[in-house]
Amino acid sequence: MFNELCKPTEITIKDKKKVVTGKVVRAAIFARSKVIDVMTADNERFYFIYYKNSLIYGEKLETVETGSFIYNAFNEGICIESPHPLLTALLPKLSLSIPNKNKIFAHLQNDYSLREMAYIATTLDSFFEKNQLEQVIEKVFSHYRRSGEFYKSFQIARLLSDFSPGLKSAADRLDSLEFNSYHSLYSPPHLPLLHKKDPLFVEIHCFKNRSIPDERVFLEDILTKQDRLLVLLLWLENAKNLQNLNSIKEITDIALQFITVEEWILLLGQININPFRELPEAKSIIEKMLQKGNYQNAALLLLNFIDDLPQSYDEILRVVWENSDSAFVTAHLDHFIKLLGQLPGGKHPVQAEQRISQLAVSLLKEHDLKTVQEKLLPIQALLPNSTVIRKINEMVELVEDPDRMMELGDLYSEFKQFDKAIDCFFWEMELQPQDPSPVRKISKMYQNKGLLSEAATYQKIYTQLKSNQETG
Template structure:
């Protein structure tokens, strides 16, 4: 058993005359563009491209081809997997209408510059033929050339060359004598100098190489002036990668514009940044979760930080331990074992034994006896009856003369099939002994298999009568 910390982001998609419901699977940011991956109720995959927070285009795709912008965004971009509260913040409108494909570029001209549209065209290669997009970008290039805007025409041909490096005409035009000074400017100038003349180029270059410290500083500066949400996600990506906690208070203030404090604490916990050391409010968030009965949600928020929690968290740990479902504990067994080692002394051996017993019952349903024993090795020194019994059972596995005893232990842990196997072994060794037959009957009774239980009950009575006559 496991739980999700966050609710999924649901979208309503209007496609011609029908409305389709879907859930966001993931989103990717690549410079000024975003891609949102949505799976519908019919298990179709829709992809939507955004530019500067505005929907550009989207539609159903059977497959995302290698080399396309969507493929690059999910492999090289900043990816947020759903469910995640910041996914919802990334999508301006949760009701989408698929734009008219035939009118798309004429509509884009009312909102964006031609240089921007040239770049936007390169993001749409999953929906348009590449040659068609190249022709559109070419038209922008020639438009600027005819009007004497050589700098802009050079910028467009750079976009085209990046989009299709094998296109011979793009390479030839980049090397034209008319573009010599612009080519030198881009090749010899530092990015801050280029920023004023071509901010789109600089942002894309810095985003592509965002783990370069110098380019990251430039990118952060750009984002701080235009998109605080992407700046926040960029910090989270770096913090998760390097386990950095610098500026956590600054980005907490930014995050609270998009999510609640509880969601922010959980987001930090997901990327393994300890909010309980950095944000005093975090403890109150946990206490509120526990008060509302959300023990497992609280556990997911703090389990990665057990070793760093002060003694003031002992009561919280104890409540989480006592109230978490056994299957949930098993799904996070290693972390819960760390929790056990820090439990306050008020946890009585009897209470602990009962809880471990419940966990062992589930473990034995999923794993062999020896595997269960190994999983419990870290708490062997807790001096619990249940641990001693598991250890005894492992010893009995190697002793065929004591299968009845092993079967009794299995029965105690509600593992009726294994118990039946043990009692069958004993019944074959002692075919006239009614005791293992009686136990087999009881096991089938516990399993709810009435017919089998009655059958073995009759055999037991016959053996018992025969034993009394003898």
């Protein structure tokens, strides 16, 4: 149902002089960075790296190497698969131009601190040779060291060591005497103090360790002031572990900055939180949808919670049941049977029969009689006096009786199964070639199908047989 309500997010990519359109397959959030995975109509995969919501770089990739930043982001970050209402919120623009690869680091130096530039370099290892990125980071290290900014140079040394654990020069620098006094801040990290001195490290550390309550809370406190969308994503990721939902009002206020109320209801349903009990405004939203005739969308929001809706939703369920498209109901028949079970018994018998008749017609288009009978059994248990279901049961018996094909044909006709009705009447016509009745019915079936020429042909045959019968 989630997939039926959410549309894929499309994005236009300008790559030099070529413009292609693709659909966002998934997105991964990793602290201040995120990765967008896009597939074009030609099944080409583009990957884009963002930092603080700004595009850094991206290009077409055949594969994503294990251990790369992109690989780790999708495996260790917060991953959102398409379709998802928050994918659009994650993209500042739905049309982008791939930056000039040769000028990336010049632009980064102008737009970010050297510390940030060094970190961003570690996210680009799918697009550049690793030794090229190491050189960029080493230049930042050397700059800080020459300037006498030893703590900043220590931060870069740590970053380089994490990025290239096997790089001996990085390990040696990190172990040098001039950095001895800084190690105690990080092992273990003293988060409040360290956040003042090295906020980027703390955000990344807390994000990597967000399964630990203290780190998660600290990260949420930081993000509340600077990235409320990530606060929302963290909440959604952890919602199943919440002992209570006291934060639902606060997180709803955040969510509605990025998506509609309908989309928020959908997202809560996706993580098994009943929005119709937790959101006071949910009922009025559904009622407005019904007033506009959006029965199918209203149903998609409701159906997962049929077993746990307040009694005040009974009238809403009745309207959804009576007005939803028959093909849609049959596609979600199990849920609609639960819905029917929630309705007060004995009310609106005429509408109930009309609805079951429509369902039978829809089911007979896709299934044989026996299967239709089986699918309607749960409804029969709820409405044992249904005339429609009685007729379906009768049809199942008639299939085995060649002497009653006319009756079966009439019932098929009643359910608009004109081809099957024609087969039954043909059977009877072959058994009783002088009887005009089956011929007349065949003519009527072709007329119902809009095949007027065939209908006229059998009408002539009927007229001749009728005349023969009268003169004989």
